[in-house]
Amino acid sequence: MSSAYLLLSHGSRDRRPEIAMQQLASLVCQKLSSEHLVGIAALEMSPQPLHEQIQQFAKSAFGDSLLSQNENRLKIVPLFLLPGVHVMTDIPAEVALAQQAAGQDIIIELQPYLGSHPNLEKLLAKQIAAIKAEAWILLAHGSRRPGSQKTVEAMAASLGAVAAYWAGPPSLESRVKELVDAGYREIAILPYFLFAGGITDAIATSIEELKLQFSAVNFQLAEPLGVSAELAELIWDLTQK
Numbered sequence: 001m002s003s004a005y006l007l008l009s010h011g012s013r014d015r016r017p018e019i020a021m022q023q024l025a026s027l028v029c030q031k032l033s034s035e036h037l038v039g040i041a042a043l044e045m046s047p048q049p050l051h052e053q054i055q056q057f058a059k060s061a062f063g064d065s066l067l068s069q070n071e072n073r074l075k076i077v078p079l080f081l082l083p084g085v086h087v088m089t090d091i092p093a094e095v096a097l098a099q100q101a102a103g104q105d106i107i108i109e110l111q112p113y114l115g116s117h118p119n120l121e122k123l124l125a126k127q128i129a130a131i132k133a134e135a136w137i138l139l140a141h142g143s144r145r146p147g148s149q150k151t152v153e154a155m156a157a158s159l160g161a162v163a164a165y166w167a168g169p170p171s172l173e174s175r176v177k178e179l180v181d182a183g184y185r186e187i188a189i190l191p192y193f194l195f196a197g198g199i200t201d202a203i204a205t206s207i208e209e210l211k212l213q214f215s216a217v218n219f220q221l222a223e224p225l226g227v228s229a230e231l232a233e234l235i236w237d238l239t240q241k
Helices: 015-029 050-067 085-102 120-129 150-159 172-181 198-213 229-239
Strands: 002-009 037-042 072-078 106-110 135-140 162-165 186-191 218-221
Touching (some): 002 015, 002 050, 015 037, 015 229, 037 050, 050 085, 050 106, 072 085, 072 229, 085 106, 120 150, 120 186, 135 150, 135 172, 150 162, 162 172, 172 186, 172 198, 186 198, 198 218
Parallel strands (some): 002 037, 002 072, 135 162
């Protein structure tokens, strides 16, 4: 049996997330034997729709084995943190199109999304432990899918933080106001994002504005998850589900 792995991100006009994805794919590849291949794809901001990216990667990964009787298996790991519309609807639809085009030559398996891994909390807790603060805000992107924020709320609660959302309520500013009103003067923000990019830059700018608005408060901004051997380990574990 031949196997290949495709790490799937949202996609961005910013080059930094793509570079980080390539680095992460390299770390995951190190856990595999030489006959396995790890690639990357993007749901959006790509010249090709996802199902065509999947088909193209499968051809490059399996090559002549597509013409043999070998069982070719492609595992797709969505590197998304929330069970939003992309994870629950868009990605499965694109994978179904790719499977339809591939026929019986390839078995395409959609693995659990990254945010569902139980050990992701440990990576976030490690970042929190490195910064001293009286109160923490876990800042996620947010989703229009009903119920998707429950995972963020649960994660924030387990970390001793409060949740806020970049693309919906409660906003970062409203959470800061609540904490300031409660008497906190050392507030740290943990971006619940994979990599640095346009949004994390915008978050940093927003915090600079909050510093002017709340001059008596000491704000600190943690880094997003970023590329690490620990993150690669979680992704590898998801490929085995």
